[in-house]
Amino acid sequence: MQHQTLKHDSVLQNEVLESLLHSEAASVFDGTLGLGGHADLILKSFPNIKLYVGTDLDGQHLNAAREFLAPYKERFVGVEANFSEIDAVNKAHPLPRPTCILLDLGVCSNHLDDETKGFSHQADGPLHMAFSTNQEHNCEKILNEESVGGLTKIMRDFGEEPSAHRIALKIVAAREEKPLTRTSELKEIIEKSVHPRDRKKALTRVFQAFRMATNQELHHLSLALDKSFDLMESGDRIGVMSYHSLEDRVVKQQFQHRSRPKTEATKFSLHETVEPAEISLITKKPISASQAEIERNPRSRSVKFRIAEKI
Known part of the structure:
Protein backbone atom coordinates (compact mmCIF):
# COMPACT_ATOMS: atom_id res chain seq x y z
CA MET A 1 0.00 0.00 0.00
CA LEU A 105 2.12 5.53 22.53
CA GLY A 106 -0.88 6.72 20.54
CA VAL A 107 -2.77 4.23 18.40
CA CYS A 108 -2.22 5.13 14.76
CA SER A 109 -5.33 6.65 13.16
CA ASN A 110 -5.15 4.06 10.39
CA HIS A 111 -5.46 1.23 12.89
CA LEU A 112 -8.65 2.78 14.25
CA ASP A 113 -10.02 3.45 10.77
CA ASP A 114 -9.19 0.00 9.36
CA GLU A 115 -12.08 -2.31 10.29
CA THR A 116 -9.98 -5.40 9.47
CA LYS A 117 -7.80 -4.64 12.51
CA GLY A 118 -10.75 -4.76 14.91
CA PHE A 119 -9.59 -1.84 17.07
CA SER A 120 -12.74 0.25 16.80
CA HIS A 121 -16.35 -0.31 17.78
CA GLN A 122 -17.48 2.09 15.05
CA ALA A 123 -17.21 -0.47 12.25
CA ASP A 124 -17.71 -4.23 12.16
CA GLY A 125 -14.58 -6.32 11.79
CA PRO A 126 -12.76 -9.39 13.12
CA LEU A 127 -11.84 -9.45 16.81
CA HIS A 128 -8.12 -9.16 16.08
CA MET A 129 -6.80 -6.03 17.87
CA ALA A 130 -3.13 -7.05 17.55
CA PHE A 131 -0.64 -4.45 16.32
CA SER A 132 1.61 -7.10 14.81
CA THR A 133 0.51 -8.65 11.54
CA ASN A 134 2.23 -11.89 12.63
CA GLN A 135 0.77 -12.18 16.14
CA GLU A 136 -1.27 -15.33 16.78
CA HIS A 137 -2.59 -14.29 20.21
CA ASN A 138 -5.54 -11.97 19.58
CA CYS A 139 -8.65 -10.54 21.21
CA GLU A 140 -10.90 -13.31 19.89
CA LYS A 141 -8.86 -15.89 21.78
CA ILE A 142 -9.09 -13.86 25.02
CA LEU A 143 -12.85 -13.32 24.76
CA ASN A 144 -13.60 -16.98 24.05
CA GLU A 145 -11.20 -18.58 26.52
CA GLU A 146 -10.75 -16.27 29.52
CA SER A 147 -12.80 -16.85 32.69
CA VAL A 148 -15.38 -14.41 34.06
CA GLY A 149 -12.84 -13.32 36.65
CA GLY A 150 -10.12 -12.88 34.04
CA LEU A 151 -12.36 -10.85 31.73
CA THR A 152 -13.50 -8.68 34.65
CA LYS A 153 -9.90 -8.02 35.68
CA ILE A 154 -8.90 -7.02 32.14
CA MET A 155 -11.74 -4.50 31.88
CA ARG A 156 -11.08 -3.10 35.36
CA ASP A 157 -7.29 -2.96 35.12
CA PHE A 158 -6.96 -1.70 31.54
CA GLY A 159 -10.25 0.13 31.04
CA GLU A 160 -11.31 1.13 34.56
CA GLU A 161 -14.80 0.00 33.51
CA PRO A 162 -17.40 0.14 36.36
CA SER A 163 -19.63 -2.50 34.72
CA ALA A 164 -16.78 -4.93 34.07
CA HIS A 165 -18.27 -7.90 35.93
CA ARG A 166 -21.70 -7.55 34.33
CA ILE A 167 -20.16 -7.32 30.85
CA ALA A 168 -17.93 -10.34 31.58
CA LEU A 169 -20.95 -12.44 32.55
CA LYS A 170 -22.72 -11.53 29.31
CA ILE A 171 -19.59 -12.30 27.25
CA VAL A 172 -19.39 -15.80 28.73
CA ALA A 173 -23.14 -16.36 28.24
CA ALA A 174 -22.94 -15.25 24.60
CA ARG A 175 -19.93 -17.42 23.75
CA GLU A 176 -21.69 -20.50 25.16
CA GLU A 177 -24.19 -20.15 22.31
CA LYS A 178 -21.50 -19.54 19.68
CA PRO A 179 -17.88 -18.28 19.65
CA LEU A 180 -17.44 -14.51 19.44
CA THR A 181 -15.64 -13.50 16.24
CA ARG A 182 -16.78 -9.94 15.34
CA THR A 183 -16.42 -6.51 16.92
CA SER A 184 -20.16 -5.94 16.36
CA GLU A 185 -20.88 -8.87 18.68
CA LEU A 186 -18.74 -7.41 21.46
CA LYS A 187 -20.30 -3.99 20.88
CA GLU A 188 -23.82 -5.43 21.24
CA ILE A 189 -22.91 -7.18 24.51
CA ILE A 190 -21.49 -3.95 25.97
CA GLU A 191 -24.50 -1.89 24.90
CA LYS A 192 -26.89 -4.39 26.51
CA SER A 193 -24.88 -4.36 29.75
CA VAL A 194 -24.88 -0.64 30.56
CA HIS A 195 -27.32 2.25 30.75
CA PRO A 196 -27.85 4.01 27.38
CA ARG A 197 -26.23 7.19 28.71
CA ASP A 198 -23.05 5.24 29.55
CA ARG A 199 -22.74 3.29 26.30
CA LYS A 200 -20.28 5.53 24.46
CA LYS A 201 -17.79 5.66 27.33
CA ALA A 202 -18.19 1.96 28.10
CA LEU A 203 -17.49 1.03 24.47
CA THR A 204 -14.33 3.14 24.45
CA ARG A 205 -13.11 1.76 27.79
CA VAL A 206 -13.81 -1.91 27.02
CA PHE A 207 -12.30 -1.86 23.52
CA GLN A 208 -9.24 -0.09 24.96
CA ALA A 209 -8.97 -2.72 27.70
CA PHE A 210 -9.01 -5.70 25.34
CA ARG A 211 -6.61 -3.99 22.93
CA MET A 212 -4.17 -3.37 25.77
CA ALA A 213 -4.52 -6.94 27.03
CA THR A 214 -4.06 -8.40 23.55
CA ASN A 215 -0.83 -6.46 23.01
CA GLN A 216 0.38 -6.49 26.66
CA GLU A 217 0.95 -2.77 26.28
Missing part, protein backbone atom coordinates in the same frame (compact mmCIF):
# COMPACT_ATOMS: atom_id res chain seq x y z
CA GLN A 2 1.36 3.42 -0.96
CA HIS A 3 2.26 5.82 1.84
CA GLN A 4 -0.01 8.54 0.49
CA THR A 5 -3.05 6.32 1.06
CA LEU A 6 -2.10 6.02 4.72
CA LYS A 7 -2.37 9.19 6.77
CA HIS A 8 -1.32 9.95 10.30
CA ASP A 9 -0.69 13.39 11.77
CA SER A 10 2.22 13.20 14.18
CA VAL A 11 1.38 15.15 17.33
CA LEU A 12 3.41 17.82 19.16
CA GLN A 13 5.80 18.32 16.25
CA ASN A 14 7.20 21.65 17.46
CA GLU A 15 7.52 20.35 21.02
CA VAL A 16 9.52 17.33 19.83
CA LEU A 17 11.94 19.58 17.96
CA GLU A 18 12.26 22.20 20.70
CA SER A 19 12.22 20.10 23.89
CA LEU A 20 13.31 16.55 23.08
CA LEU A 21 15.98 17.04 20.46
CA HIS A 22 19.17 18.97 21.17
CA SER A 23 22.06 20.11 18.99
CA GLU A 24 24.33 17.27 20.10
CA ALA A 25 21.84 14.50 19.25
CA ALA A 26 23.60 12.11 16.89
CA SER A 27 21.22 9.15 16.72
CA VAL A 28 17.54 8.56 17.46
CA PHE A 29 15.57 5.47 18.43
CA ASP A 30 11.88 5.85 17.56
CA GLY A 31 10.06 2.94 19.16
CA THR A 32 6.74 3.71 17.50
CA LEU A 33 7.67 4.61 13.92
CA GLY A 34 4.16 4.39 12.49
CA LEU A 35 4.14 5.98 9.05
CA GLY A 36 7.31 7.96 9.71
CA GLY A 37 5.87 11.40 10.48
CA HIS A 38 8.16 12.19 13.41
CA ALA A 39 11.09 10.57 11.59
CA ASP A 40 10.68 12.81 8.55
CA LEU A 41 10.32 15.90 10.74
CA ILE A 42 13.44 15.13 12.80
CA LEU A 43 15.68 13.99 9.93
CA LYS A 44 14.73 17.07 7.93
CA SER A 45 15.26 19.47 10.86
CA PHE A 46 18.48 17.93 12.22
CA PRO A 47 20.91 17.11 9.38
CA ASN A 48 23.55 16.30 12.02
CA ILE A 49 21.62 13.17 13.04
CA LYS A 50 23.57 10.36 11.42
CA LEU A 51 21.16 7.51 12.18
CA TYR A 52 17.45 7.24 12.90
CA VAL A 53 16.26 3.77 13.90
CA GLY A 54 12.50 3.19 13.88
CA THR A 55 10.65 0.10 15.05
CA ASP A 56 7.04 -0.87 14.44
CA LEU A 57 5.01 -4.04 14.88
CA ASP A 58 2.84 -3.46 11.82
CA GLY A 59 4.68 -4.71 8.74
CA GLN A 60 2.39 -2.77 6.39
CA HIS A 61 3.09 0.50 8.17
CA LEU A 62 6.81 -0.27 8.30
CA ASN A 63 6.97 -0.85 4.54
CA ALA A 64 5.07 2.39 3.91
CA ALA A 65 7.45 4.28 6.23
CA ARG A 66 10.51 2.78 4.52
CA GLU A 67 9.21 3.96 1.16
CA PHE A 68 8.37 7.41 2.54
CA LEU A 69 11.78 7.82 4.22
CA ALA A 70 13.82 6.34 1.35
CA PRO A 71 15.28 9.78 0.42
CA TYR A 72 17.20 9.76 3.72
CA LYS A 73 19.05 6.62 2.54
CA GLU A 74 21.49 5.22 5.12
CA ARG A 75 20.40 7.75 7.76
CA PHE A 76 17.22 5.70 8.34
CA VAL A 77 16.82 2.06 9.39
CA GLY A 78 13.38 0.47 9.88
CA VAL A 79 12.99 -2.69 11.97
CA GLU A 80 9.87 -4.82 12.55
CA ALA A 81 10.00 -5.20 16.34
CA ASN A 82 8.39 -4.13 19.59
CA PHE A 83 9.95 -1.08 21.24
CA SER A 84 10.60 -3.25 24.29
CA GLU A 85 13.22 -5.02 22.14
CA ILE A 86 15.37 -1.87 21.94
CA ASP A 87 18.38 -3.70 23.37
CA ALA A 88 18.10 -6.61 20.92
CA VAL A 89 17.61 -4.22 17.98
CA ASN A 90 20.70 -2.32 19.07
CA LYS A 91 22.79 -5.50 19.23
CA ALA A 92 21.49 -7.10 16.06
CA HIS A 93 22.33 -4.38 13.58
CA PRO A 94 24.89 -3.32 15.24
CA LEU A 95 23.88 0.27 15.89
CA PRO A 96 25.38 3.13 17.87
CA ARG A 97 23.76 3.94 21.20
CA PRO A 98 20.73 6.21 20.65
CA THR A 99 21.31 9.67 22.11
CA CYS A 100 17.58 10.40 21.88
CA ILE A 101 14.65 8.01 22.39
CA LEU A 102 11.06 8.76 21.35
CA LEU A 103 8.00 6.68 22.24
CA ASP A 104 4.64 7.90 20.93
CA LEU A 218 1.79 -1.78 29.86
CA HIS A 219 4.18 -4.71 30.23
CA HIS A 220 6.08 -3.73 27.07
CA LEU A 221 6.08 -0.06 28.10
CA SER A 222 7.67 -0.83 31.48
CA LEU A 223 10.20 -3.11 29.81
CA ALA A 224 11.04 -0.48 27.17
CA LEU A 225 11.61 2.20 29.82
CA ASP A 226 13.89 -0.06 31.88
CA LYS A 227 15.97 -1.02 28.85
CA SER A 228 16.09 2.55 27.54
CA PHE A 229 17.50 3.91 30.79
CA ASP A 230 20.07 1.10 30.81
CA LEU A 231 21.25 2.12 27.32
CA MET A 232 21.30 5.86 27.96
CA GLU A 233 24.40 7.80 28.99
CA SER A 234 24.83 11.28 30.44
CA GLY A 235 23.12 13.92 28.30
CA ASP A 236 20.90 11.45 26.41
CA ARG A 237 17.17 12.21 26.40
CA ILE A 238 13.96 10.18 26.33
CA GLY A 239 10.48 11.48 25.53
CA VAL A 240 7.23 9.55 25.96
CA MET A 241 3.80 10.58 24.69
CA SER A 242 0.93 8.88 26.52
CA TYR A 243 -2.78 9.20 25.83
CA HIS A 244 -4.57 7.87 28.89
CA SER A 245 -4.01 7.73 32.64
CA LEU A 246 -2.82 4.10 32.76
CA GLU A 247 0.07 4.72 30.37
CA ASP A 248 0.92 8.08 31.89
CA ARG A 249 0.99 6.58 35.39
CA VAL A 250 3.67 4.07 34.34
CA VAL A 251 5.80 6.80 32.73
CA LYS A 252 5.30 9.28 35.58
CA GLN A 253 6.21 6.73 38.26
CA GLN A 254 9.36 5.62 36.40
CA PHE A 255 10.48 9.20 35.78
CA GLN A 256 9.82 10.30 39.36
CA HIS A 257 11.53 7.24 40.86
CA ARG A 258 14.65 7.66 38.74
CA SER A 259 14.84 11.44 39.28
CA ARG A 260 15.20 11.06 43.06
CA PRO A 261 18.38 10.01 44.87
CA LYS A 262 18.15 6.67 46.64
CA THR A 263 18.57 7.01 50.39
CA GLU A 264 18.56 4.78 53.44
CA ALA A 265 18.21 5.52 57.15
CA THR A 266 21.33 5.49 59.33
CA LYS A 267 21.44 4.44 62.97
CA PHE A 268 20.91 8.10 63.91
CA SER A 269 17.65 8.20 61.89
CA LEU A 270 19.28 10.37 59.25
CA HIS A 271 18.87 9.62 55.56
CA GLU A 272 22.09 9.02 53.70
CA THR A 273 22.28 9.12 49.90
CA VAL A 274 23.21 5.68 48.60
CA GLU A 275 22.84 6.41 44.89
CA PRO A 276 22.43 9.79 43.18
CA ALA A 277 19.46 10.56 40.94
CA GLU A 278 19.65 8.82 37.57
CA ILE A 279 17.79 11.40 35.47
CA SER A 280 16.65 15.00 35.54
CA LEU A 281 13.14 15.93 34.43
CA ILE A 282 13.13 18.26 31.43
CA THR A 283 9.36 18.59 31.83
CA LYS A 284 8.27 19.11 35.43
CA LYS A 285 4.70 18.86 34.17
CA PRO A 286 3.75 17.02 30.97
CA ILE A 287 3.41 18.98 27.74
CA SER A 288 -0.10 19.03 26.25
CA ALA A 289 -1.34 19.90 22.78
CA SER A 290 -2.29 23.50 22.05
CA GLN A 291 -5.88 24.39 21.28
CA ALA A 292 -4.88 25.02 17.66
CA GLU A 293 -3.44 21.52 17.35
CA ILE A 294 -6.48 19.94 19.02
CA GLU A 295 -8.74 21.67 16.49
CA ARG A 296 -6.54 20.43 13.65
CA ASN A 297 -6.07 16.93 15.08
CA PRO A 298 -8.72 16.01 17.72
CA ARG A 299 -6.84 12.82 18.68
CA SER A 300 -4.08 14.99 20.20
CA ARG A 301 -6.50 16.22 22.89
CA SER A 302 -5.39 13.74 25.56
CA VAL A 303 -1.64 13.57 24.86
CA LYS A 304 0.84 14.04 27.71
CA PHE A 305 4.49 14.38 26.74
CA ARG A 306 7.13 13.73 29.41
CA ILE A 307 10.85 14.22 28.77
CA ALA A 308 13.86 13.27 30.89
CA GLU A 309 17.63 13.48 30.52
CA LYS A 310 20.21 11.02 31.84
CA ILE A 311 22.53 12.64 34.39
Whole structure:
Protein backbone atom coordinates (compact mmCIF):
# COMPACT_ATOMS: atom_id res chain seq x y z
CA MET A 1 0.00 0.00 0.00
CA GLN A 2 1.36 3.42 -0.96
CA HIS A 3 2.26 5.82 1.84
CA GLN A 4 -0.01 8.54 0.49
CA THR A 5 -3.05 6.32 1.06
CA LEU A 6 -2.10 6.02 4.72
CA LYS A 7 -2.37 9.19 6.77
CA HIS A 8 -1.32 9.95 10.30
CA ASP A 9 -0.69 13.39 11.77
CA SER A 10 2.22 13.20 14.18
CA VAL A 11 1.38 15.15 17.33
CA LEU A 12 3.41 17.82 19.16
CA GLN A 13 5.80 18.32 16.25
CA ASN A 14 7.20 21.65 17.46
CA GLU A 15 7.52 20.35 21.02
CA VAL A 16 9.52 17.33 19.83
CA LEU A 17 11.94 19.58 17.96
CA GLU A 18 12.26 22.20 20.70
CA SER A 19 12.22 20.10 23.89
CA LEU A 20 13.31 16.55 23.08
CA LEU A 21 15.98 17.04 20.46
CA HIS A 22 19.17 18.97 21.17
CA SER A 23 22.06 20.11 18.99
CA GLU A 24 24.33 17.27 20.10
CA ALA A 25 21.84 14.50 19.25
CA ALA A 26 23.60 12.11 16.89
CA SER A 27 21.22 9.15 16.72
CA VAL A 28 17.54 8.56 17.46
CA PHE A 29 15.57 5.47 18.43
CA ASP A 30 11.88 5.85 17.56
CA GLY A 31 10.06 2.94 19.16
CA THR A 32 6.74 3.71 17.50
CA LEU A 33 7.67 4.61 13.92
CA GLY A 34 4.16 4.39 12.49
CA LEU A 35 4.14 5.98 9.05
CA GLY A 36 7.31 7.96 9.71
CA GLY A 37 5.87 11.40 10.48
CA HIS A 38 8.16 12.19 13.41
CA ALA A 39 11.09 10.57 11.59
CA ASP A 40 10.68 12.81 8.55
CA LEU A 41 10.32 15.90 10.74
CA ILE A 42 13.44 15.13 12.80
CA LEU A 43 15.68 13.99 9.93
CA LYS A 44 14.73 17.07 7.93
CA SER A 45 15.26 19.47 10.86
CA PHE A 46 18.48 17.93 12.22
CA PRO A 47 20.91 17.11 9.38
CA ASN A 48 23.55 16.30 12.02
CA ILE A 49 21.62 13.17 13.04
CA LYS A 50 23.57 10.36 11.42
CA LEU A 51 21.16 7.51 12.18
CA TYR A 52 17.45 7.24 12.90
CA VAL A 53 16.26 3.77 13.90
CA GLY A 54 12.50 3.19 13.88
CA THR A 55 10.65 0.10 15.05
CA ASP A 56 7.04 -0.87 14.44
CA LEU A 57 5.01 -4.04 14.88
CA ASP A 58 2.84 -3.46 11.82
CA GLY A 59 4.68 -4.71 8.74
CA GLN A 60 2.39 -2.77 6.39
CA HIS A 61 3.09 0.50 8.17
CA LEU A 62 6.81 -0.27 8.30
CA ASN A 63 6.97 -0.85 4.54
CA ALA A 64 5.07 2.39 3.91
CA ALA A 65 7.45 4.28 6.23
CA ARG A 66 10.51 2.78 4.52
CA GLU A 67 9.21 3.96 1.16
CA PHE A 68 8.37 7.41 2.54
CA LEU A 69 11.78 7.82 4.22
CA ALA A 70 13.82 6.34 1.35
CA PRO A 71 15.28 9.78 0.42
CA TYR A 72 17.20 9.76 3.72
CA LYS A 73 19.05 6.62 2.54
CA GLU A 74 21.49 5.22 5.12
CA ARG A 75 20.40 7.75 7.76
CA PHE A 76 17.22 5.70 8.34
CA VAL A 77 16.82 2.06 9.39
CA GLY A 78 13.38 0.47 9.88
CA VAL A 79 12.99 -2.69 11.97
CA GLU A 80 9.87 -4.82 12.55
CA ALA A 81 10.00 -5.20 16.34
CA ASN A 82 8.39 -4.13 19.59
CA PHE A 83 9.95 -1.08 21.24
CA SER A 84 10.60 -3.25 24.29
CA GLU A 85 13.22 -5.02 22.14
CA ILE A 86 15.37 -1.87 21.94
CA ASP A 87 18.38 -3.70 23.37
CA ALA A 88 18.10 -6.61 20.92
CA VAL A 89 17.61 -4.22 17.98
CA ASN A 90 20.70 -2.32 19.07
CA LYS A 91 22.79 -5.50 19.23
CA ALA A 92 21.49 -7.10 16.06
CA HIS A 93 22.33 -4.38 13.58
CA PRO A 94 24.89 -3.32 15.24
CA LEU A 95 23.88 0.27 15.89
CA PRO A 96 25.38 3.13 17.87
CA ARG A 97 23.76 3.94 21.20
CA PRO A 98 20.73 6.21 20.65
CA THR A 99 21.31 9.67 22.11
CA CYS A 100 17.58 10.40 21.88
CA ILE A 101 14.65 8.01 22.39
CA LEU A 102 11.06 8.76 21.35
CA LEU A 103 8.00 6.68 22.24
CA ASP A 104 4.64 7.90 20.93
CA LEU A 105 2.12 5.53 22.53
CA GLY A 106 -0.88 6.72 20.54
CA VAL A 107 -2.77 4.23 18.40
CA CYS A 108 -2.22 5.13 14.76
CA SER A 109 -5.33 6.65 13.16
CA ASN A 110 -5.15 4.06 10.39
CA HIS A 111 -5.46 1.23 12.89
CA LEU A 112 -8.65 2.78 14.25
CA ASP A 113 -10.02 3.45 10.77
CA ASP A 114 -9.19 0.00 9.36
CA GLU A 115 -12.08 -2.31 10.29
CA THR A 116 -9.98 -5.40 9.47
CA LYS A 117 -7.80 -4.64 12.51
CA GLY A 118 -10.75 -4.76 14.91
CA PHE A 119 -9.59 -1.84 17.07
CA SER A 120 -12.74 0.25 16.80
CA HIS A 121 -16.35 -0.31 17.78
CA GLN A 122 -17.48 2.09 15.05
CA ALA A 123 -17.21 -0.47 12.25
CA ASP A 124 -17.71 -4.23 12.16
CA GLY A 125 -14.58 -6.32 11.79
CA PRO A 126 -12.76 -9.39 13.12
CA LEU A 127 -11.84 -9.45 16.81
CA HIS A 128 -8.12 -9.16 16.08
CA MET A 129 -6.80 -6.03 17.87
CA ALA A 130 -3.13 -7.05 17.55
CA PHE A 131 -0.64 -4.45 16.32
CA SER A 132 1.61 -7.10 14.81
CA THR A 133 0.51 -8.65 11.54
CA ASN A 134 2.23 -11.89 12.63
CA GLN A 135 0.77 -12.18 16.14
CA GLU A 136 -1.27 -15.33 16.78
CA HIS A 137 -2.59 -14.29 20.21
CA ASN A 138 -5.54 -11.97 19.58
CA CYS A 139 -8.65 -10.54 21.21
CA GLU A 140 -10.90 -13.31 19.89
CA LYS A 141 -8.86 -15.89 21.78
CA ILE A 142 -9.09 -13.86 25.02
CA LEU A 143 -12.85 -13.32 24.76
CA ASN A 144 -13.60 -16.98 24.05
CA GLU A 145 -11.20 -18.58 26.52
CA GLU A 146 -10.75 -16.27 29.52
CA SER A 147 -12.80 -16.85 32.69
CA VAL A 148 -15.38 -14.41 34.06
CA GLY A 149 -12.84 -13.32 36.65
CA GLY A 150 -10.12 -12.88 34.04
CA LEU A 151 -12.36 -10.85 31.73
CA THR A 152 -13.50 -8.68 34.65
CA LYS A 153 -9.90 -8.02 35.68
CA ILE A 154 -8.90 -7.02 32.14
CA MET A 155 -11.74 -4.50 31.88
CA ARG A 156 -11.08 -3.10 35.36
CA ASP A 157 -7.29 -2.96 35.12
CA PHE A 158 -6.96 -1.70 31.54
CA GLY A 159 -10.25 0.13 31.04
CA GLU A 160 -11.31 1.13 34.56
CA GLU A 161 -14.80 0.00 33.51
CA PRO A 162 -17.40 0.14 36.36
CA SER A 163 -19.63 -2.50 34.72
CA ALA A 164 -16.78 -4.93 34.07
CA HIS A 165 -18.27 -7.90 35.93
CA ARG A 166 -21.70 -7.55 34.33
CA ILE A 167 -20.16 -7.32 30.85
CA ALA A 168 -17.93 -10.34 31.58
CA LEU A 169 -20.95 -12.44 32.55
CA LYS A 170 -22.72 -11.53 29.31
CA ILE A 171 -19.59 -12.30 27.25
CA VAL A 172 -19.39 -15.80 28.73
CA ALA A 173 -23.14 -16.36 28.24
CA ALA A 174 -22.94 -15.25 24.60
CA ARG A 175 -19.93 -17.42 23.75
CA GLU A 176 -21.69 -20.50 25.16
CA GLU A 177 -24.19 -20.15 22.31
CA LYS A 178 -21.50 -19.54 19.68
CA PRO A 179 -17.88 -18.28 19.65
CA LEU A 180 -17.44 -14.51 19.44
CA THR A 181 -15.64 -13.50 16.24
CA ARG A 182 -16.78 -9.94 15.34
CA THR A 183 -16.42 -6.51 16.92
CA SER A 184 -20.16 -5.94 16.36
CA GLU A 185 -20.88 -8.87 18.68
CA LEU A 186 -18.74 -7.41 21.46
CA LYS A 187 -20.30 -3.99 20.88
CA GLU A 188 -23.82 -5.43 21.24
CA ILE A 189 -22.91 -7.18 24.51
CA ILE A 190 -21.49 -3.95 25.97
CA GLU A 191 -24.50 -1.89 24.90
CA LYS A 192 -26.89 -4.39 26.51
CA SER A 193 -24.88 -4.36 29.75
CA VAL A 194 -24.88 -0.64 30.56
CA HIS A 195 -27.32 2.25 30.75
CA PRO A 196 -27.85 4.01 27.38
CA ARG A 197 -26.23 7.19 28.71
CA ASP A 198 -23.05 5.24 29.55
CA ARG A 199 -22.74 3.29 26.30
CA LYS A 200 -20.28 5.53 24.46
CA LYS A 201 -17.79 5.66 27.33
CA ALA A 202 -18.19 1.96 28.10
CA LEU A 203 -17.49 1.03 24.47
CA THR A 204 -14.33 3.14 24.45
CA ARG A 205 -13.11 1.76 27.79
CA VAL A 206 -13.81 -1.91 27.02
CA PHE A 207 -12.30 -1.86 23.52
CA GLN A 208 -9.24 -0.09 24.96
CA ALA A 209 -8.97 -2.72 27.70
CA PHE A 210 -9.01 -5.70 25.34
CA ARG A 211 -6.61 -3.99 22.93
CA MET A 212 -4.17 -3.37 25.77
CA ALA A 213 -4.52 -6.94 27.03
CA THR A 214 -4.06 -8.40 23.55
CA ASN A 215 -0.83 -6.46 23.01
CA GLN A 216 0.38 -6.49 26.66
CA GLU A 217 0.95 -2.77 26.28
CA LEU A 218 1.79 -1.78 29.86
CA HIS A 219 4.18 -4.71 30.23
CA HIS A 220 6.08 -3.73 27.07
CA LEU A 221 6.08 -0.06 28.10
CA SER A 222 7.67 -0.83 31.48
CA LEU A 223 10.20 -3.11 29.81
CA ALA A 224 11.04 -0.48 27.17
CA LEU A 225 11.61 2.20 29.82
CA ASP A 226 13.89 -0.06 31.88
CA LYS A 227 15.97 -1.02 28.85
CA SER A 228 16.09 2.55 27.54
CA PHE A 229 17.50 3.91 30.79
CA ASP A 230 20.07 1.10 30.81
CA LEU A 231 21.25 2.12 27.32
CA MET A 232 21.30 5.86 27.96
CA GLU A 233 24.40 7.80 28.99
CA SER A 234 24.83 11.28 30.44
CA GLY A 235 23.12 13.92 28.30
CA ASP A 236 20.90 11.45 26.41
CA ARG A 237 17.17 12.21 26.40
CA ILE A 238 13.96 10.18 26.33
CA GLY A 239 10.48 11.48 25.53
CA VAL A 240 7.23 9.55 25.96
CA MET A 241 3.80 10.58 24.69
CA SER A 242 0.93 8.88 26.52
CA TYR A 243 -2.78 9.20 25.83
CA HIS A 244 -4.57 7.87 28.89
CA SER A 245 -4.01 7.73 32.64
CA LEU A 246 -2.82 4.10 32.76
CA GLU A 247 0.07 4.72 30.37
CA ASP A 248 0.92 8.08 31.89
CA ARG A 249 0.99 6.58 35.39
CA VAL A 250 3.67 4.07 34.34
CA VAL A 251 5.80 6.80 32.73
CA LYS A 252 5.30 9.28 35.58
CA GLN A 253 6.21 6.73 38.26
CA GLN A 254 9.36 5.62 36.40
CA PHE A 255 10.48 9.20 35.78
CA GLN A 256 9.82 10.30 39.36
CA HIS A 257 11.53 7.24 40.86
CA ARG A 258 14.65 7.66 38.74
CA SER A 259 14.84 11.44 39.28
CA ARG A 260 15.20 11.06 43.06
CA PRO A 261 18.38 10.01 44.87
CA LYS A 262 18.15 6.67 46.64
CA THR A 263 18.57 7.01 50.39
CA GLU A 264 18.56 4.78 53.44
CA ALA A 265 18.21 5.52 57.15
CA THR A 266 21.33 5.49 59.33
CA LYS A 267 21.44 4.44 62.97
CA PHE A 268 20.91 8.10 63.91
CA SER A 269 17.65 8.20 61.89
CA LEU A 270 19.28 10.37 59.25
CA HIS A 271 18.87 9.62 55.56
CA GLU A 272 22.09 9.02 53.70
CA THR A 273 22.28 9.12 49.90
CA VAL A 274 23.21 5.68 48.60
CA GLU A 275 22.84 6.41 44.89
CA PRO A 276 22.43 9.79 43.18
CA ALA A 277 19.46 10.56 40.94
CA GLU A 278 19.65 8.82 37.57
CA ILE A 279 17.79 11.40 35.47
CA SER A 280 16.65 15.00 35.54
CA LEU A 281 13.14 15.93 34.43
CA ILE A 282 13.13 18.26 31.43
CA THR A 283 9.36 18.59 31.83
CA LYS A 284 8.27 19.11 35.43
CA LYS A 285 4.70 18.86 34.17
CA PRO A 286 3.75 17.02 30.97
CA ILE A 287 3.41 18.98 27.74
CA SER A 288 -0.10 19.03 26.25
CA ALA A 289 -1.34 19.90 22.78
CA SER A 290 -2.29 23.50 22.05
CA GLN A 291 -5.88 24.39 21.28
CA ALA A 292 -4.88 25.02 17.66
CA GLU A 293 -3.44 21.52 17.35
CA ILE A 294 -6.48 19.94 19.02
CA GLU A 295 -8.74 21.67 16.49
CA ARG A 296 -6.54 20.43 13.65
CA ASN A 297 -6.07 16.93 15.08
CA PRO A 298 -8.72 16.01 17.72
CA ARG A 299 -6.84 12.82 18.68
CA SER A 300 -4.08 14.99 20.20
CA ARG A 301 -6.50 16.22 22.89
CA SER A 302 -5.39 13.74 25.56
CA VAL A 303 -1.64 13.57 24.86
CA LYS A 304 0.84 14.04 27.71
CA PHE A 305 4.49 14.38 26.74
CA ARG A 306 7.13 13.73 29.41
CA ILE A 307 10.85 14.22 28.77
CA ALA A 308 13.86 13.27 30.89
CA GLU A 309 17.63 13.48 30.52
CA LYS A 310 20.21 11.02 31.84
CA ILE A 311 22.53 12.64 34.39
